Amino acid sequence: MDALVLQALNGLDKGGAYALIALGLTLIFGTLGVVNFAHGALFMLGAFCAVTMQKILTLSKQIEDTSVTFFKAFKEVPYLEIWLGDTGRMLIDYSVPIAILLTIPFMLLVGLVMERGLVQFFYKRSHAEQILVTFGLAIVIQEIIKSVFGANPIPTPAPDVVSGSADVGAWIGFGDGLYYPYWRLIYLGFSLTIIGAVFAFLRFTTFGMVVRAGMQDRETVGLLGIDVQRRFTIVFGIAAVVAGLAGMMYTPILPPDYHMGMDFLVLSFVVVVVGGMGSLEGAVLAGFLLGILQSFASMNEVKAIIPGIDQIIVYLVAVVVLQVRPRGLLGRRGVMEG
Amino acid sequence: MSAATVDTLRRGNAAASVPAGDTASSRSDHIKFAVFAIAVLTMPVWLSPIGAGYPDLVQKFAIFGIFAIGFNILFGLTGYLSFGHAAFLGVGSYAAVWSFKLLTMNVVPAMIFGVLASGVFALLIGYVSLRRTGIYFSILTLAFAQMSYNLAYSVLTPITNGETGLQLALHDPRVLDGPAEAGLPTTTLFGMETIGYPGFYVCAVMLIVAYYVAMRITRSPFGMTLRAIKSNQNRMNYTGFNTRPYTLAAFVISGMYAGLAGSLMAVVDPLAGAERMQWTASGEVVLMTILGGTGTLLGPVLGAGIIKYFENIFSAFNDQVLGRIFDFLPEVLQNLMVTLVHPFVGEGWHLTLGVVFMLIVIFLPGGVMEGIGRISARISRSRSNRSS
Numbered sequence: 090m091d092a093l094v095l096q097a098l099n100g101l102d103k104g105g106a107y108a109l110i111a112l113g114l115t116l117i118f119g120t121l122g123v124v125n126f127a128h129g130a131l132f133m134l135g136a137f138c139a140v141t142m143q144k145i146l147t148l149s150k151q152i153e154d155t156s157v158t159f160f161k162a163f164k165e166v167p168y169l170e171i172w173l174g175d176t177g178r179m180l181i182d183y184s185v186p187i188a189i190l191l192t193i194p195f196m197l198l199v200g201l202v203m204e205r206g207l208v209q210f211f212y213k214r215s216h217a218e219q220i221l222v223t224f225g226l227a228i229v230i231q232e233i234i235k236s237v238f239g240a241n242p243i244p245t246p247a248p249d250v251v252s253g254s255a256d257v258g259a260w261i262g263f264g265d266g267l268y269y270p271y272w273r274l275i276y277l278g279f280s281l282t283i284i285g286a287v288f289a290f291l292r293f294t295t296f297g298m299v300v301r302a303g304m305q306d307r308e309t310v311g312l313l314g315i316d317v318q319r320r321f322t323i324v325f326g327i328a329a330v331v332a333g334l335a336g337m338m339y340t341p342i343l344p345p346d347y348h349m350g351m352d353f354l355v356l357s358f359v360v361v362v363v364g365g366m367g368s369l370e371g372a373v374l375a376g377f378l379l380g381i382l383q384s385f386a387s388m389n390e391v392k393a394i395i396p397g398i399d400q401i402i403v404y405l406v407a408v409v410v411l412q413v414r415p416r417g418l419l420g421r422r423g424v425m426e427g
Numbered sequence: 428m429s430a431a432t433v434d435t436l437r438r439g440n441a442a443a444s445v446p447a448g449d450t451a452s453s454r455s456d457h458i459k460f461a462v463f464a465i466a467v468l469t470m471p472v473w474l475s476p477i478g479a480g481y482p483d484l485v486q487k488f489a490i491f492g493i494f495a496i497g498f499n500i501l502f503g504l505t506g507y508l509s510f511g512h513a514a515f516l517g518v519g520s521y522a523a524v525w526s527f528k529l530l531t532m533n534v535v536p537a538m539i540f541g542v543l544a545s546g547v548f549a550l551l552i553g554y555v556s557l558r559r560t561g562i563y564f565s566i567l568t569l570a571f572a573q574m575s576y577n578l579a580y581s582v583l584t585p586i587t588n589g590e591t592g593l594q595l596a597l598h599d600p601r602v603l604d605g606p607a608e609a610g611l612p613t614t615t616l617f618g619m620e621t622i623g624y625p626g627f628y629v630c631a632v633m634l635i636v637a638y639y640v641a642m643r644i645t646r647s648p649f650g651m652t653l654r655a656i657k658s659n660q661n662r663m664n665y666t667g668f669n670t671r672p673y674t675l676a677a678f679v680i681s682g683m684y685a686g687l688a689g690s691l692m693a694v695v696d697p698l699a700g701a702e703r704m705q706w707t708a709s710g711e712v713v714l715m716t717i718l719g720g721t722g723t724l725l726g727p728v729l730g731a732g733i734i735k736y737f738e739n740i741f742s743a744f745n746d747q748v749l750g751r752i753f754d755f756l757p758e759v760l761q762n763l764m765v766t767l768v769h770p771f772v773g774e775g776w777h778l779t780l781g782v783v784f785m786l787i788v789i790f791l792p793g794g795v796m797e798g799i800g801r802i803s804a805r806i807s808r809s810r811s812n813r814s815s
Contacts, residue, residue, distance in 0.1 A: 124562065207785075218788055218792055221713070221788045224710065225785035228778070228781030229778060355573070358566060358569075359569070396581075397581045397582030397583075400577035400581050405574065408571070412555065415559060
């Protein structure tokens with residue numbers, strides 16, 4: 090039982106990342122009708138925002154190491170530590186959460202530039218061409234990151250306070266031995282918050298209402314004298330921010346490297362399709378569902394019964410779902426079938 | 428009923444894409460085919476000035492040309508975008524290496540087994556995947572390919588030899604050849620070794636055959652039907668035409684092409700690894716086809732050649748080579764150019780690929796073939812202007 094709860098939790102934080110990426114993909118697809126294969130690259134850019142913030146905060150100066158007396162030795166000390174002492178050290182420790190200050194404006198900018206600079210010329214082109222051009226863009230972004238940060242994963246630790254594990258068992262009354270890393274819990278809470286915020290934004294604000302109306306019938310909303318295009322562009326920016334935040338917060342769980350986006354993108358597309366193209370709820374549901382199934386399948390007990398199941402579960406589920414429900418779990422008829 | 432439907436659609440939709448009448452196009456097709464065959468066979472000669480005439484690279488041109496031609500039969504004719512074609516490439520490779528291990532080092536049975544195995548595999552996957560269209564089809568093929576890839580690494584290790592890859596060994600049975608003498612045997616074509624240039628000629632002949640078959644398919648009523656499916660599948664279904672057997676046939680043929688390409692990879696280098704099945708490999712063949720020109724016969728071959736050429740030549744560039752290229756400039760400019768170009772070559776050739784690829788999709792959706800078409804149209808126009 091304990092093992093099951095632990096695996097469910099394990100699946101939830103991965104599922105949170107899938108759900109956030111899939112949510113952004115679906116938002117872009119639902120509003121602009123564009124299949125964005127560069128969305129994984131946006132996730133990766135978000136992760137590298139955290140890396141950049143860490144690098145900025147730890148900008149160092151070489152000073153003489155007085156503890157070594159035999160010869161002249163130097164050590165690197167971050168400026169922040171020199172100027173602010175303990176406060177500086179704490180700021181460095183919290184570099185991942187602080188990176189939010191960088192991630193949001195940067196990703197918004199990237200999203201807007203991408204939409205205005207490239208995606209807007211592809212509304213009327215075929216889905217295959219949209220996939221191809223954004224795929225090309227993803228390669229370009231990936232290679233730029235590679236040439237700046239190198240090809241190796243860069244460790245970006247979570248703040249010290251939350252680096253341990255939480256005694257989840259005690260909280261929910263399951264007895265001992267049920268420990269779970271704090272940061273993964275935070276990630277889960279974070280992704281749920283973001284998902285809630287996006288849904289609330291679409292449901293309770295005027296802006297969101299117009300966007301939803303535009304998703305239903307763009308022409309009519311346009312005829313009412315509303316600039317739909319501008320709002321959809323902003324939605325693209327929001328989707329980019331969501332992907333970026335998902336990536337930024339994921340860095341302590343998985344040290345980022347330049348191709349992490351591609352790895353997540355393929356799975357996220359499976360998630361979107363399983364959830365049903367164009368359905369926001371479907372994307373979130375399928376994200377968590379596949380995340381949990383994936384972690385259940387990697388349990389030894391399951392692997393003993395069906396060897397290799399952990400490697401293929403996501404794809405297997407995708408095949409089965411698409412055979413039983415042609416348009417995914419919550420998909421609408423006629424979307425992306427041409 | 429069905430024949431009449433095809434006939435209507437032939438006149439209605441497909442006429443635009445095949446401008447010339449059947450008899451006239453058949454003659455020009457044969458001329459093009461002859462030129463193509465000569466060009467392929469003489470590749471080592473005319474490619475050597477640009478540093479691409481060596482066997483390893485021309486072999487790759489031919490093999491990936493076959494792969495892309497096959498992919499184009501599915502994508503170019505029916506419009507179904509498969510994102511899992513590399514799985515068939517991998518299956519073809521494994522089948523060929525097993526044929527080398529168990530039967531004989533002769534390449535003919537290896538190719539036959541590669542094509543058959545991937546054909547059967549494509550039949551299974553196609554039967555399930557083709558029940559859906561659009562992106563749902565793409566994701567299904569991707570899912571099957573990723574499953575094959577992951578299983579080849581884990582559970583199927585007895586067949587695939589996991590991460591090491593399937594290799595020849597001294598104690599392989601090879602029932603037709605008898606036990607190996609000293610050292611590992613090489614692949615042969617009825618006793619003639621197929622390493623280096625002979626290996627290239629095996630691939631080249633197969634490429635020419637593949638091109639010819641693709642040409643006949645494109646010009647046949649079957650090819651017409653496929654193009655009709657691309658232009659409007661709903662209309663065909665409404666008139667009572669069952670499109671499934673046709674799309675499935677196209678899928679299987681296209682899978683067999685990939686299997687042939689995979690077995691040729693094993694012919695020139697008897698080794699098969701699971702990374703051939705990864706989705707990046709599937710993506711690569713999509714890029715080749717689009718870059719060259721979707722739906723054209725020659726385009727995919729050109730695309731495959733261009734990408735493989737870039738990969739081999741560009742990735743070998745380094746700063747010294749660049750310095751030599753920009754030698755004619757003053758030193759300041761030379762250093763500037765080297766710094767500017769540096770990120771695009773060597774390790775960074777993928778960046779060039781991404782940029783070129785984006786530019787092609789944005790400005791030339793028809794690929795290189797469209798570019799050639801535009802240029803030749805412009806030339807003929809200016810010529811006719813001058814004469815009038």
